[in-house]
Amino acid sequence: MPEIILSINAGSSSVKISVYKSPNHATPDSTPIQLAEASIEGLTAPPATLKYSRGDKSIKGEEIQDIKSQEDAFRYILDHLTKDDGLPELARHEDIHFACHRVVHGGDYPHSQVIDKETFHHIEELSDLAPLHNAPALSIVEASSKILPGAINVAYFDSAFHATIPDYIHTYPIDQTVAKKNKLRKYGFHGISYDFITHAVGTYLSKPTSDVNIIALHLGSGASACCIKAGKSLDTSMGLTPLAGLPGATRSGSIDPSLMFHFTHSAGKPSRSSSEKMHITEAEEILNKKSGWKSLTGTTDFGQISGSERAEDVLAFKIFVDRIVNYVAPYFTKLNGEVDALVFAGGIGERGAKLRTAVVDGVKCLGFALDGEKNEGSGDEVVTDISKKDARYKTLIIKTDEQLQMAKGVLIDRERLEREKGAGSG
Numbered sequence: 001m002p003e004i005i006l007s008i009n010a011g012s013s014s015v016k017i018s019v020y021k022s023p024n025h026a027t028p029d030s031t032p033i034q035l036a037e038a039s040i041e042g043l044t045a046p047p048a049t050l051k052y053s054r055g056d057k058s059i060k061g062e063e064i065q066d067i068k069s070q071e072d073a074f075r076y077i078l079d080h081l082t083k084d085d086g087l088p089e090l091a092r093h094e095d096i097h098f099a100c101h102r103v104v105h106g107g108d109y110p111h112s113q114v115i116d117k118e119t120f121h122h123i124e125e126l127s128d129l130a131p132l133h134n135a136p137a138l139s140i141v142e143a144s145s146k147i148l149p150g151a152i153n154v155a156y157f158d159s160a161f162h163a164t165i166p167d168y169i170h171t172y173p174i175d176q177t178v179a180k181k182n183k184l185r186k187y188g189f190h191g192i193s194y195d196f197i198t199h200a201v202g203t204y205l206s207k208p209t210s211d212v213n214i215i216a217l218h219l220g221s222g223a224s225a226c227c228i229k230a231g232k233s234l235d236t237s238m239g240l241t242p243l244a245g246l247p248g249a250t251r252s253g254s255i256d257p258s259l260m261f262h263f264t265h266s267a268g269k270p271s272r273s274s275s276e277k278m279h280i281t282e283a284e285e286i287l288n289k290k291s292g293w294k295s296l297t298g299t300t301d302f303g304q305i306s307g308s309e310r311a312e313d314v315l316a317f318k319i320f321v322d323r324i325v326n327y328v329a330p331y332f333t334k335l336n337g338e339v340d341a342l343v344f345a346g347g348i349g350e351r352g353a354k355l356r357t358a359v360v361d362g363v364k365c366l367g368f369a370l371d372g373e374k375n376e377g378s379g380d381e382v383v384t385d386i387s388k389k390d391a392r393y394k395t396l397i398i399k400t401d402e403q404l405q406m407a408k409g410v411l412i413d414r415e416r417l418e419r420e421k422g423a424g425s426g
C-alpha cells in the first residue's frame with residue numbers, strides 16, 4: 001500500500017516541507033511521488049511568506065503574521081496540508097508513515113537514524129555546534145513526535161555526506177589530545193543537498209555517480225562550497241560548525257580567529273540567548289547571528305542586495321563573490337582540472353543570475369564561461385546548463401531538493417529504519 005512521507009527541511013531562514021507517496025511496489029530504486037510542497041521563507045526578514053503548490057494549485061508568496069520560529073512554521077504548514085481538501089491522502093495526522101527531518105549537525109553519524117530518546121539526546125548535545133540549526137530542528141522533532149505519534153521520525157544529517165573527507169583535510173593543526181577528546185574536526189554541512197546534486201549531475205551526464213567530479217556551491221542563507229571527487233566529498237568550506245567558510249545572511253564566514261578578542265572583551269562569556277539546552281558564547285552569538293549581510297547592509301535578503309547600487313550592498317556583493325572564487329580555484333586543482341561542472345544551487349545559487357555572472361567571470365581563466373541568455377532564464381528543470389557553447393567546462397544550475405533526497409532515503413533504507421523503530425522506543 002502506498003505510504004505517505006513528510007519531508008521537513010529546517011534551514012536557518014526557512015522551513016520547506018514536501019509530501020510524498022511511495023509508489024506501489026516500491027523498491028530502493030523507486031522515486032517517491034510528490035503530492036504537495038510548502039515552504040515558509042523569510043524567518044530572519046519578517047513578515048514570513050508562504051508558498052504552496054499541489055498539482056495546478058499554487059500560492060506564490062502570501063505574507064503570514066506571527067510566524068517567528070521554525071516550529072511555528074512546521075505547525076502552520078502541517079495544519080495547511082491537513083486542511084487542504086485537494087490532498088485527501090493527508091487528511092489526518094495518522095496518514096503519515098514517515099517524517100524525515102533535516103538535522104544539520106550529526107557529529108559522527110554516517111547515515112540516517114530513527115529518532116529515539118538516545119538519538120534525540122545526542123543531537124541535542126551537538127546543538128552548541130550548530131546554533132542556528134540543531135535546536136530549531138529538534139523543536140520540530142518534538143512537536144512531530146507529539147502530533148504524529150504513529151509516524152517513524154527519521155533524522156537525515158547534513159554532515160553525513162562529508163564522512164568521506166580524508167584525515168589530512170578534516171584535521172585541524174591543533175593539539176591532537178584536545179582535538180580528539182572534544183571531537184574538534186571539520187565536519188561539513190549542506191550534505192543532503194550535495195548528495196542530491198551529485199546524483200542529478202550523474203543522471204544529466206549519463207554517468208555513474210562514482211564518476212562525477214564537480215565543484216558545487218550551495219548558496220542560501222548559509223552558504224558553502226564542496227569539492228566532489230568520484231561522487232564523494234573530498235573537501236568543503238564549512239568546518240566544525242556551519243560558521244566557517246563563506247559568509248551568509250547573518251554569519252561572518254571565516255575570519256582571523258583572533259579578531260573576536262579585539263572586537264569585544266566578553267567574547268568568551270555566555271551569550272544572553274544561551275539556554276539550558278544550548279550554550280553559546282558572546283563571540284559565537286555575534287559571528288553567527290549578528291554578522292554577514294545583515295551587519296553589512298541591514299537586510300538578510302541577498303535578492304535585495306544584488307539588485308541595489310547602494311555602496312553597502314555593492315560591497316556585500318563583492319565580498320561574497322571574492323570569497324566564493326577563493327574556493328573554486330583550489331577545488332579545481334584538487335580535481336586535477338578533471339571537472340564535469342561548476343554547480344550553483346540553493347536560494348541564491350538558483351535565483352541569483354547576477355551573482356553567477358560575477359563568480360564565473362572571476363574564474364574565467366580556468367575555462368568557465370556563461371551563456372548570458374540561458375543564465376537569465378532558468379525554468380523548472382532540475383538541471384539547467386548555462387555554459388557558453390565553446391566553454392571548456394560546464395556551468396550548471398541545479399534546483400536542489402533536500403526534501404526529495406530524504407524521501408528517497410526512506411525507500412532505500414526502509415528495512416533498516418523499520419528494524420531500528422522496532423528495536424527502540426522511536
Ligand SMILES: Nc1ncnc2c1ncn2[C@@H]1O[C@H](COP(=O)(O)OP(=O)(O)O)[C@@H](O)[C@H]1O
Pocket residue numbers: 011012013014219220221222249300301302303304306346347348351352353
Ligand atoms: N532573486 C534572488 N537573487 C538572489 N538571491 C535570492 C533571490 N531570491 C531569494 N534569494 C535569497 O535566497 C536566500 C534563501 O535561500 P535558501 O536556500 O532558501 O535559504 P535557507 O538557507 O534558509 O535554506 C535568501 O538570502 C534570499 O534572499
Ligand SMILES: CC(=O)OP(=O)(O)O
Pocket residue numbers: 010011012013104158189190220221222223242
Ligand atoms: C548548514 C546551513 O547553513 O544550512 P542553511 O543554509 O539551510 O541555513
Ligand SMILES: [Mg+2]
Pocket residue numbers: 011012220221
Ligand atoms: Mg537551506
